[in-house]
Amino acid sequence: MSDELEILKEVTDQDYKYGFVTDIESDVAPKGLTEDTVRLISKKKNEPKWLLDWRLKAFRHWETLNQAPQWAHVKYPEINFQDIIYYAAPKKKPELESLDEVDPELLKMYDKLGISLEEQKKLSGVAVDVVLDSVSVKTTFTKKLKELGIIFCSFSEAVQEYPELVKQYLGTVVPYTDNFYATLNSAVFSDGSFCYIPKGVRCPMELSTYFRINEANTGQFERTLLIADEDAYVSYLEGCTAPIRDENQLHAAVVELVAHKGAVIKYSTVQNWYPGNKDGVGGIYNFVTKRGICKGDHSKISWTQVETGSAITWKYPSVILKGDYSVGEFYSVAVTNNHQQADTGTKMLHIGKNTMSTIISKGISGGFSNNSYRGLVRIGKNAHNARNFSQCDSLLLGDRCGAHTFPYIETSNKTAVVEHEATTSKVGEDQIFYCNQRGLDTEQAIGMIVNGYCKEVMKQLPMEFAVEAQKLLSISLEGSVG
């Protein structure tokens, strides 16, 4: 019982774990980004000097970069980076008395997703009397992982508890000089997840940020580092299908994955951030750098993403295939509706011999949206017998949206085999009418047709995630035709 109480306390008093002594509500840095901001963030987090130095290097590099990259097929007003608050202590969410106070639009969405009442309350910040369900999940979960030597905690916690591991791997896959947003993230990252799977350990459950309920508020500049040691296996779920309303418009996250010899990392994302309203007002700008390295021979990294949210998505989960016989996979469904814009894809960088990569990308555009696939397959000169297969399909709903494909292939080795297939299709009125004639309304019909179209990708998702993701797809496309 006392254990339970302790966990309950830990969960309910979660703000305290950040360790601020000052008044939480007013703990906000002034607008703009200077060296002082970086120092403040590092100090607030009680970070060791090496990490501060790393942040500062990133900041100084960022100062030399004149502007954000312009090459993506997206349009948005220029961001004033000095008009952003880079540090705000996690604010206590305003606690609501009941679900009656929650935005009815949000509740409608929860219902459609089939989220239980208790969970609806949790997600929308309503005070929940009994969190025992999730607490018990959390307890068994933490205990089991500990037994296996698996580390799964917040990034800040890892910096304090496992500084050597963090120091060893941080920035090794996405260096702070990588790109404008990665550099920015390196200087000011707020928090995120850290995960380490020891040698030979097969993580017995899907690791999900969703279970780490105390991490719901990681903010704009999230940083994730995931290491699978030799012959380890892990399946990691990021995000959740429930809609998240966030006041921060700019998000620039970095995710780094390291797979040692024989290790397998499966990383699944469902992204459902606020896409803005029907007229394209508001919504999140999501500029993410995600990259994994297959460091050892016979290692494998597999990215699966279902992207339905954000006003702008700029995201290219990539794999560096360094080890011989390593395997990289990218399965993606990107949905844009109304005025959303997505420019997403992957990079498969073949370095080792007999490396193999697969790219399956399904873009779906409705409304006035624009959806681009951008991908690079590069075969290095020593990557003998490297193989790639890419399939990029676009599906159009209505005639006011756009689908674009920008595939790049660079090969420096004659033994490589690279295949690329692409299709563009429209949801036919014939298909919709056929479904209508069987009693399905048009929205159901589109949901069904689109889910069928994405099946190859959806089946890569863990089961319970897949079911919710299917519903999410249908919901995201509501009102996309006609």
Place this chain on the structure above:
Amino acid sequence: MLSVKDLKASVEETAILKGINLEVKAGEVHAIMGPNGSGKSTLASVLAGREEYDVTGGSATFDGEDLLEMSPEDRARKGMFMAFQYPVEIPGVNTTNFLRTSLNEVRKFNGLEPLNGADFLKLMKEKMNVIEIDKSLTTRSVNEGFSGGEKKKSEIFQMAILEPKLAILDETDSGLDIDALRIVAEGVNRLKSSDNATVIITHYQRLLDYIVPDFVHIIYDGRIVKSGGKDLALTLEEKGYDWIKEEFGEMTEA
């Protein structure tokens, strides 16, 4: 059950149906025959609620309700089924799931509990005894890669699951070999009852060797120009459509 009065419809300003009258009662089988381009399939599409057709006049009621006011899905939910001449492929959508979703929508509309997976599979098994259909078809994507015959069999199988009040078979016999034709026809016969009705749209008489109609209507240039018993189909087979064209051609030109 179905009452069509002076129904007129056009596509992109071109009049196709020029005043159709048709009464279908429970327990009856009607055959609608006619040469190509006479408006047979248009009639089926208008009754099922296809958007491309503009109804420009007349009325149609289904079980006493104004059919033309209903959305296509509501027509289906109220018990109207159309077997498509060209069933549409829906890649990635499993036939069994599609059918279960479909049946449960119909049930929901009629105030019935949805069937769970186990009950639905039981129902499917039952219906497979009524319609000879290869079980593997139900595990594949809807109509994807089906042969012509498989598509038509699948349509009749769907009809067996949904148990409609009114089934409209739009040239279901086209493209069928004699074995498939027999299976489809036997299926339709087994599903026949005193509570439901069938409208068979066809160009040829041969399907009517297997499904004996109570009434035969000949449609020509957007009108039903002749109605009679099953013998009319035989006369048509013997004399061909030229006979109709000669007799009624002038009238409709005028």
